[in-house]
Amino acid sequence: MKTFNGRVLFLDRPDINTDEIIPAKYLTEISREALKPFLLEDLKLDGFDPATDIEKNNVIITRSNFGCGSSREHAPWALEANGINLVIAESFARIFRQNMFNCGMMALELPGDTIGRLFSQYSAEPAFAEADPDTGTITLSNNTQTEQIPFSISTFDRELITAGGWLNYADTKY
């Protein structure tokens, strides 16, 4: 199983699409590791600089419809190559969400007002998050506060994470 913890990168915009996560011009790469330098390279958000902000963070918290657009599994691969195995959002596009779990990574949904509160309470200074698929809780903390937030996950998705992705899961089942 992968690890689901680290410092949090807050991306404050809905509808961040797969072309922004990894531009199509890099999809010619055959190895996953080759995608590493290009994650979110053209995303323009106030206070976000991919050159410095990706390396130090291992969790993303963002708004609604993250990962909309193409079916490219290169999007989770580019995250994984940068050690980001956990994305928490108000909602995800269907194929992206499935691709995350199929790669043994977690795409967790929290209600919009909770996401809004996390942005206002935690995004100003360094924050850390950890998700535990067994207990179904996210632990979020910074220098002054810590809290636990429950999340729901289906049995199938939990088994995908435990197995380290769908192909490993399928190998153990049939």
Next chain:
Amino acid sequence: MGKTLFEKIWKTHAVKEFTDGSTMLYIDRHLVHEVTSPQAFEGLRIAGRKVRRPDLTFATMDHNVPTTADRMTIEDPISRAQVEALEKNTIEFDVPLFGLGHPRQGIVHVIGPELGLTLPGLTMVCGDSHTSTHGAFGALAFGIGTSEVEHVLVTQTLVQSKPKTCRVEFTGRPGPGVFSKDMILKLIGTIGTAGATGYVLEYGGQAIRSLSMEARMSVCNMSIEAGARAGMIAPDDRTFEYIASGQRPYAPRNRQLDRAIAYWKILPSDADARFDRVITIDTNGLAPQVTWGTNPGMVIDIDMPVPGGEQAGGYSRTDAEKALDYMGLTPGTRMTDVAVDVVFIGSCTNSRIEDLRLAADILKGRRKADHVDLLVVPGSHEVREQAIAEGLDKIFEAAGAQWRFAGCSMCLAMNPDQLRPEQRCASTSNRNFEGRQGRGGRTHLVSPQMAAAAAVAGKFVDIRKWQV
């Protein structure tokens, strides 16, 4: 209670139902292209596995291939390696390939129907989100990731959660100059880019029934831009006529076709079938649509001003301002005052013969504005040949267009056809995301006739009123 088209296909393809509600589905057709398959074939090789049904698996090259006459020599070594990997993989695993130079090569979602691979009642998957296109024939067709591609290659099945159903009723009759592209853009503008997440859409109503198969494909193609799992249209006589016509080597013929049609006729949703949700869009008085922002839901009527402030079509002021800043537009500007640098007619949304005929109707006897680059890129080699047989190529070339070979081309900036920063493009493709057509490029999604007219006028025009 009756069943929907979707429920009938789901039920007949369920191999196994799991306790958590997910279902293992049998997959009837697996379409493969060069970009999302190499890692999956590599997975098979490492595990020592074979493709379970190479006879139900079909490959083509479309995303990264050049579209110029010298396309057989791919200069970019990484793109070339990806294309060569597909050639090698299809030979090793015995999968039919409609590769570069093959007379049936083209965009995967254009050649599927042409070859007779796309048929009513089938389950179809491809490592590409626009697989929803095939739903125009009454198939359940959806995009998958590369892990799933590998799973289908090995098992010919896929485990999926069951989506909800949504009926989209297009009532009325669109006027002249308004096309199926405008209908689907209007829907996405109405419900948003996540408006159909979790649903399979079934399109119906008078305005859908009167569409050609090509026009229906444009509607289903963009279902994913509303977040839908798939888009479907019930098969009817028009569907059967398309399948029975032309050179479609994989379509049933003669007695097999008669038997197939008898089955296809029981597929449409029953009169008493219930949908989880119903949306109605009136096409009476619908205007040609044009996107103003950086996702397909940011769309307005051509005769409306660029929105802004508090009335930006459901988008927050901040999101609208960011989109307009990227697009180089200011609120209040008339779209008909906005000049274009490039016009792209092509992509799996609008590159079929009917799309090219519609564009040619506008371009015939006219010439593009001097400052505009006009690309016309057929969706398949067959479309190209048909267009040449009808003399459309002569019309395009006389209008100053670059008449290309088949491929995804300028839809997605992973081949030589790309926008330069700040170039503004009227495009018949499906995504106007930042950088989609090239870093810094500004995309406005429109119908083929709107795109062709923009090339002539050098700016957007309302084709309902336009006189040269």
